[in-house]
Amino acid sequence: MPVSETLLEVRDLKIHFPIHSGIIKRRTGTIKAVDGVSFDIQKGETLGLVGESGCGKTTTGWAVLQLHKPTTGEIVFNGENLTKASSGQLLKMRRHMQMIFQDPGASLNPRMTIGEIISEPLNVHHLASGSKRQERVSYLLEKVGLNPAFINRYPHQFSGGQRQRIGIARALAVEPEFIVCDEPISALDVSIQAQIINLLQDLQAQFKLTFLFIAHDLSVVRHISNRVAVMYLGKIVEIANRDNLYESPRHPYTQALLSAVPIPDPVKERKRQHIVLGGDLPSPANPPAGCHFHTRCPLVMEKCKAAEPPLVSIGPGHQVACFKVSDP
């Protein structure tokens, strides 16, 4: 087995958005969308990033590709610090890192044929021209399971699942090493979801791709990831190997999240103990003091309200940010 090699390092990433209000648009607050997140991704693996809406998972994904400028923190890809890169260097690096978006309808230009859409990255990076380019586009269409004869059609002539395949072909065009998949299947029907998941896994094996897979669906993440990070209000609360996270989750939020996911089996479902969390997600503009989760936590202790639990290692590759685990 090859020695694992780190492809991406994220160090203490923070992304804060200002809130402006009033007629002169004075800055009146800050949304701490991502508030001190660190993780690594090894070559060839899939890291799942899960959490509920507003937890900062998508913002993290965008920041990794420098689509959002981080407030502080470092993102090191293949040994190069992207936060310090010039825009020219960044453009070069982006050839190796691509993105697949949630809404395939909104992320494809409706006035371009799919041939133009898929060959655009080839033009930007001067990778192929003329008949070579045509050949490459046909090859990509075939790889994602679309008929190369459709090359001159427009996005609206395709279904949602097919559009997502076009988005995938576009991401693959420049032969990237790393792809951020931002909820790539959540807009699709169940039977189409399975098609896209299988396609992503086939392509990963064939092209040795590394994925950051962002999703809110824990069942899908279990299926596709090697490791999983759980986010809550801008922070990672638990990160572990897939089986450790799903079989022995330690953070009370992870436990509640897993118990809230229904299992399609009435007999098992009847026997399950569900932890139903009270309350709503607090606003990231005004997160609770101490542990962000303490307002909904069934195991809350006095100190959770005052101090923030650090992310500590509790086993090989398994880190948890909870006083109940680290300092009960």
Next chain:
Amino acid sequence: MALLDVVDLHTSFFTRSGVVRAVDGVSFHVNPRETLGIVGESGCGKSVTALSILRLVSQPGRVVSGQILFEGQDLLKYTDRQILDARWKKIAMIFQDPMTSLNPVMPIGRQIQEALTLHLGLSQTQAKKRSAELLGLVGIPEAHKRLDAYPHQFSGGMRQRVMIAMALSCGPQMLIADEPTTALDVTIQAQIVNLVKQLRDEFGMAILWITHDLGLLAGLADRMMVMYAGHVVEEASAEDLYLDPRHPYTLGLLGSLPRLDNRGAKRLYSIEGMPPDLVSPPPGCPFMPRCGHAVARCAQERPELQTFIPNHRAACWVDVTGKAEIIPG
């Protein structure tokens, strides 16, 4: 006797590109206090079925034929005034997006009171008291203080609770829930499902729960119905449907679900292709082009629902008992 009996319902949309047969001969019943789950993918006709029951299908759509018998009376023959009344007192409905069903410029208290004064003839003071009780019942903290709040001041989960309070206001015997948790986060979804179960048991309501999420219904439904391209393709008790499915589409749907209780090493089963065009559906079984078990007959004749074992019906020419698309948990 069944509480609701839908007989051979046909609902079509008359569009410029042709007649879309969204619901094409659907029959089913819901017993008192029973929870029936309808599952299917976008465009299968599950929501249109629900809207047809309450006569809420709008232009260019129309219920073409069929009967919707509620306690033996055909809702399709009701006058507009009668159906308006029935929508609150007999059958209430909650939708996916509460923001589109709540009036954004009216305090939520007044919206509930309106229903109470109009349909139950309560006085203003009685209605105000009752609406606070209802909001408390659905778990809105300090309900009497929130009566003057507007819908935008609530989170998605809280808005859905307000919708449920409104739906319950006139004491309906049946609740139709059309994907009420699809827009919600998973921990909030668990809260809403729990709440509905609790209220169902407390008030003895029947529920018709429509969703694309097979997992969700497993812990909720007594009976299940699977729809595909405007037809019911399978109908069974929840246990039979999940553990012993008889239609290839149900089999495929279950096999294509990544499961939390599965280590996920295996490849997902995938139903290739897409649902048919409902303007000109293929002559035989609508699922035939995507079916891995199809035989020659499937291309010519559409199978009707037939009873495989007692209380378990499926519309398929082939016996697919025990076929392998489902990954055991």
